Amino acid sequence: MPEDPLSTFRGARVLITGGLGFIGSNLARALSGAGARVHLVDCLVPSHGGSLFNIEGLTDHVDVTLRDLRDGDVITDLLRAAQFVFNLAGQRSHWDSMTDPQMDLDINCSAQLHLLENIRRTNPRVKVVFASTRQVYGIPKYLPVDEDHPTRPVDINGIHKVASECYHSLYARVHGLPCTILRLTNTIGPRMRIKDARQTFAGLWTRQAIEGQPFEIWGGTQVRDFNFVDDVVDALLRAAVSELSRGKIYNLGAAPTTLLELADIVRDITGCDYVVKAFPEARKPTDIGDYYANFNRIRVDLGWEPRTSLREAIMRTIEYYKKHLHRYV
Amino acid sequence: MPEDPLSTFRGARVLITGGLGFIGSNLARALSGAGARVHLVDCLVPSHGGSLFNIEGLTDHVDVTLRDLRDGDVITDLLRAAQFVFNLAGQRSHWDSMTDPQMDLDINCSAQLHLLENIRRTNPRVKVVFASTRQVYGIPKYLPVDEDHPTRPVDINGIHKVASECYHSLYARVHGLPCTILRLTNTIGPRMRIKDARQTFAGLWTRQAIEGQPFEIWGGTQVRDFNFVDDVVDALLRAAVSELSRGKIYNLGAAPTTLLELADIVRDITGCDYVVKAFPEARKPTDIGDYYANFNRIRVDLGWEPRTSLREAIMRTIEYYKKHLHRYV
Numbered sequence: 001m002p003e004d005p006l007s008t009f010r011g012a013r014v015l016i017t018g019g020l021g022f023i024g025s026n027l028a029r030a031l032s033g034a035g036a037r038v039h040l041v042d043c044l045v046p047s048h049g050g051s052l053f054n055i056e057g058l059t060d061h062v063d064v065t066l067r068d069l070r071d072g073d074v075i076t077d078l079l080r081a082a083q084f085v086f087n088l089a090g091q092r093s094h095w096d097s098m099t100d101p102q103m104d105l106d107i108n109c110s111a112q113l114h115l116l117e118n119i120r121r122t123n124p125r126v127k128v129v130f131a132s133t134r135q136v137y138g139i140p141k142y143l144p145v146d147e148d149h150p151t152r153p154v155d156i157n158g159i160h161k162v163a164s165e166c167y168h169s170l171y172a173r174v175h176g177l178p179c180t181i182l183r184l185t186n187t188i189g190p191r192m193r194i195k196d197a198r199q200t201f202a203g204l205w206t207r208q209a210i211e212g213q214p215f216e217i218w219g220g221t222q223v224r225d226f227n228f229v230d231d232v233v234d235a236l237l238r239a240a241v242s243e244l245s246r247g248k249i250y251n252l253g254a255a256p257t258t259l260l261e262l263a264d265i266v267r268d269i270t271g272c273d274y275v276v277k278a279f280p281e282a283r284k285p286t287d288i289g290d291y292y293a294n295f296n297r298i299r300v301d302l303g304w305e306p307r308t309s310l311r312e313a314i315m316r317t318i319e320y321y322k323k324h325l326h327r328y329v
Numbered sequence: 330m331p332e333d334p335l336s337t338f339r340g341a342r343v344l345i346t347g348g349l350g351f352i353g354s355n356l357a358r359a360l361s362g363a364g365a366r367v368h369l370v371d372c373l374v375p376s377h378g379g380s381l382f383n384i385e386g387l388t389d390h391v392d393v394t395l396r397d398l399r400d401g402d403v404i405t406d407l408l409r410a411a412q413f414v415f416n417l418a419g420q421r422s423h424w425d426s427m428t429d430p431q432m433d434l435d436i437n438c439s440a441q442l443h444l445l446e447n448i449r450r451t452n453p454r455v456k457v458v459f460a461s462t463r464q465v466y467g468i469p470k471y472l473p474v475d476e477d478h479p480t481r482p483v484d485i486n487g488i489h490k491v492a493s494e495c496y497h498s499l500y501a502r503v504h505g506l507p508c509t510i511l512r513l514t515n516t517i518g519p520r521m522r523i524k525d526a527r528q529t530f531a532g533l534w535t536r537q538a539i540e541g542q543p544f545e546i547w548g549g550t551q552v553r554d555f556n557f558v559d560d561v562v563d564a565l566l567r568a569a570v571s572e573l574s575r576g577k578i579y580n581l582g583a584a585p586t587t588l589l590e591l592a593d594i595v596r597d598i599t600g601c602d603y604v605v606k607a608f609p610e611a612r613k614p615t616d617i618g619d620y621y622a623n624f625n626r627i628r629v630d631l632g633w634e635p636r637t638s639l640r641e642a643i644m645r646t647i648e649y650y651k652k653h654l655h656r657y658v
Contacts, residue, residue: 098503101442101496109438109492113430150479152495154502159495163438166481166488167430173483174427174614285503 005237010035015082017041017069017115018050018089019062022192022199023131023184025054026229027086027236032061039082041075041089043068045107048091049193053327069111073118080122084240087115087130090164093198094135094286097157108160109167116171128168128179129239134251134291136162136183143223144256144294147183147249155286165249172247180245182235184252185293188313189229190320194328202226205263207329209270210321219279220260223290225253228313231306238302245302253293254306265314334566339364344411346370346398346444347379347418348391351521351528352460352513354383355558356415356565361390368411370404370418372397374436377420378522382656398440402447409451413569416444416459419493422527423464423615426486437489438496445500457497457508458568463580463620465491465512472552473585473623476512476578484615494578501576509574511564513581514622517642518558519649523657531555534592536658538599539650548608549589552619554582557642560635567631574631582622583635594643 014031018024019040032038040062042050055062067074069089079085090108091097097104119126135158136151151162165181172179186200194203201218208215235252239245263274279287298304308316321328343360347353348369360367369391371379384391396403398418408414419437420426426433448455464487465480480491494510501508515529523532530547537544564581568574592603608616627633637645650657 101446102439105434105438105442109434110431113434117430154499156496156499159492159499162495163488163492166491167485170483170485170488 005234005241006030006034008241009237011037012083013037013039013081014084014086015039015041015078016086016088020044020050020052020054020064021088022049022054022189023187023229023232024086024088025191026189027088027233028055028062029058030233030237032058038062039078040064041067041069041078045091047198049199051327053324054191069115070106072114076118076122079119079126082123082126085119085126085128086236086240087128090131091157092133094155094157096198097160098155098286101156104156104160108157109163112164112167116167116177119177120171120175124175124177127240128177129236130165130168130179130181131236132165132181132183133158133161134183134185134293136165137288137291139288140291143290144253144292145251146294147251147297154288169247169249178246180239180247181249182239182252183249183293184227184232185254185291186224186226187229187232188226189317192229192317194321202262205266206317206321207325209266209272210318210325212272214272215263215266215274217259217263217274217276218283220258220263220276222259223256223292224259225256225292226262226310226313227252227254227306228308228316231308234307235298235302235304238304242302248301250298250301251293251295252298253295254310256292257310262310265311269315269318334563334570335359335363337570338566340366341412342366342368342410343413343415344368344370344407345415345417349373349379349381349383349393350417351378351383351518352516352558352561353415353417354520355518356417356562357384357391358387359562359566361387367391368407369393370396370398370407374420376527378528380656383520398444399435401443405447405451408448408455411452411455414448414455414457415565415569416457419460420486421462423484423486425527426489427484427615430485433485433489437486438492441493441496445496445506448506449500449504453504453506456569457506458565459494459497459508459510460565461494461510461512462487462490463512463514463622465494466620468617469620472619473582473621474580475623476580476626483617498576498578507575509568509576510578511568511581512578512622513556513561514583514620515553515555516558516561517555518646521558521646523650531591534595535646535650536654538595538601539647539654541601543601544592544595544603546588546592546603546605547612549587549592549605551588552585552621553588554585554621555591555639555642556581556583556635557637557645560637563636564627564631564633567633571631577630579627579630580622580624581627582624583639585621586639591639594640598644598647
């Protein structure tokens with residue numbers, strides 16, 4: 001594993017599905033800066049957080065194809081040319097998955113199956129890194145949660161993420177595709193969705209704190225782990241260039257923190273106070289309680305660990321949105 | 330739990346999805362005989378094994394609606410009227426799921442989500458019994474496999490069965506639907522598909538043995554457990570009438586036996602010999618090795634256990650197909 005995994009990508013052809021979204025656009029920025037030939041695929045589903053503004057200043061350096069992977073074999077030529085596929089396309093809202101399960105099924109399962117079938121037929125040697133989620137675990141049976149923890153998701157989104165993970169494992173084992181799965185935890189940073197709490201409550205907090213409107217905490221003692229998006233990008237890159245990662249599943253993670261601790265940092269930085277409210281009854285059946293990951297496997301195999309402190313992550317996030325708030329609300 | 334669960338169903342309105350299939354039609358026969366008002370829904374997907382011949386002699390006593398659950402809310406009125414739903418619709422072929430994963434997704438996930446959403450909106454108190462499969466476990470980590478064994482399926486069909494199980498658990502937990510999940514193992518008996526080995530090799534063996542054509546065993550030392558269809562029907566009925574079964578998952582099972590032992594019984598009964606062949610390379614990545622279930626939970630909760638010996642099960646199966654072979658090949 002090279003100390004800087006980015007150096008591997010000079011001149012490499014890279015395809016990013018969901019490339020106009022939060023993590024995809026940050027990844028595109030890093031790869032383009034390193035001299036990769038980056039191609040983004042996105043279908044800009046309204047309310048999913050993807051936007052052309054996410055690649056502002058980058059449009060001369062990356063290619064963009066607007067296609068919907070649900071439509072089947074729509075990017076065959078792009079797949080054939082690629083050396084790396086970062087598969088970040090997906091629906092992330094747990095709540096939306098409960099109100100429209102068929103939509104979640106189409107995006108997180110049907111589109112993923114189309115993509116993998118297409119890769120199997122056209123370019124089965126391309127390295128695939130798939131962004132999954134801690135949501136696959138459901139309610140933790142023990143903490144910290146390692147990759148061998150059973151997967152019993154509590155919402156439709158989690159059920160479909162388990163399925164799409166299993167597709168990747170199956171295509172690796174049965175068809176020889178070199179796939180790696182990362183289970184992301186809460187990711188924060190510039191270009192995350194802040195319009196509402198659909199994807200992450202941290203987005204809404206950021207927006208409200210900048211607008212000077214006291215933000216709401218539901219409960220507050222829940223434990224979570226937060227990764228800054230640059231660290232997630234680093235993990236994706238390391239997974240892509242490693243031979244050791246083939247067919248494997250890795251947790252990301254960070255030092256555990258409570259929502260109240262996070263809120264205090266946001267308040268310190270913005271000067272905006274918060275309000276603590278009871279956790280809503282309607283959300284309880286799909287709540288997972290406390291969560292933080294054991295991410296020892298990726299540390300050992302790929303030399304990854306989070307390098308950005310929570311305070312710095314929030315500072316850089318707030319700084320970005322102070323400048324660009326109007327583009328995200 | 331009444332000694333004979335069938336007595337509960339006199340006059341009850343019962344809906345069976347996949348009602349023209351192997352298990353559905355045997356269940357319909359039992360329920361109709363007990364005085365239930367039985368309504369069968371099926372879409373007769375070619376090659377899935379459903380047929381009107383399966384309910385020969387019963388057509389004056391049960392109602393049949395030919396609808397495809399993939400089309401959405403197509404049986405709302407039937408669901409509203411039902412007191413029990415036996416949800417047996419599905420695609421069962423592991424091999425077909427690997428060659429046409431989208432078809433498997435549509436039938437085993439999309440249709441199931443439509444059905445559960447429809448039940449939630451129209452009749453959330455109806456008792457639902459869902460027929461799942463041992464395939465959700467993948468390669469056993471230990472034997473016998475109990476219900477707490479991790480679910481890591483090795484083929485597309487298993488992945489989608491995990492998802493559809495999870496839907497039922499989620500609709501039970503979040504929306505209060507009284508669902509019970511049975512994980513069936515190898516079921517044999519009259520009205521199973523015998524045309525080829527798509528659904529069960531035991532079907533093809535039966536056909537070939539009756540036709541006097543030596544049947545093929547791949548390997549032979551693999552361990553499996555076989556339930557006669559009448560015992561599976563009994564388990565479905567017990568799950569439906571029990572209050573204790575709400576939200577629970579139960580393995581079915583039987584005494585473990587090797588494929589060679591099964592083949593010897595078929596040979597004894599039919600006089601037709603068999604040929605042992607090596608297990609095909611192409612099937613190895615989706616093979617699960619040995620399997621048999623721990624079915625103690627259903628024994629304790631519902632008083633169920635298999636009552637038909639393997640020899641008797643095969644005798645009754647052979648007897649049926651000797652009479653009706655031409656309707657099944």
